[in-house]
Amino acid sequence: MMQLAVLICLTLVVNTFADRCVQDSDCGNDDQCCLSSRCATKPGEGNVCGGIRRRCPCKSGLQCSNANGLGTCLNSSSISTSTTPNP
Numbered sequence: 229m230m231q232l233a234v235l236i237c238l239t240l241v242v243n244t245f246a247d248r249c250v251q252d253s254d255c256g257n258d259d260q261c262c263l264s265s266r267c268a269t270k271p272g273e274g275n276v277c278g279g280i281r282r283r284c285p286c287k288s289g290l291q292c293s294n295a296n297g298l299g300t301c302l303n304s305s306s307i308s309t310s311t312t313p314n315p
Contacts, residue, residue, distance in 0.1 A: 259287055271301045 248265045255267035261284035270284040271277050277292035278299040286301035293299040
């Protein structure tokens, strides 16, 4: 019985370290990024992005509405830039 418990613990430890990553390419999926040494899913349209803590960038084709603070992932074409017309 003790051997089974040790085997389960070792399996959990190995699985934890197997998921570790150093750079985004370690995750092998364009919809994932390396976040806190683990692969995380990039936020999709309408999901939270940005912020003080390091977060994944938005999925391809999406852009964070507020790069400095908390924002929302939006389709690049739906983000409008305000321009003042010249008289």
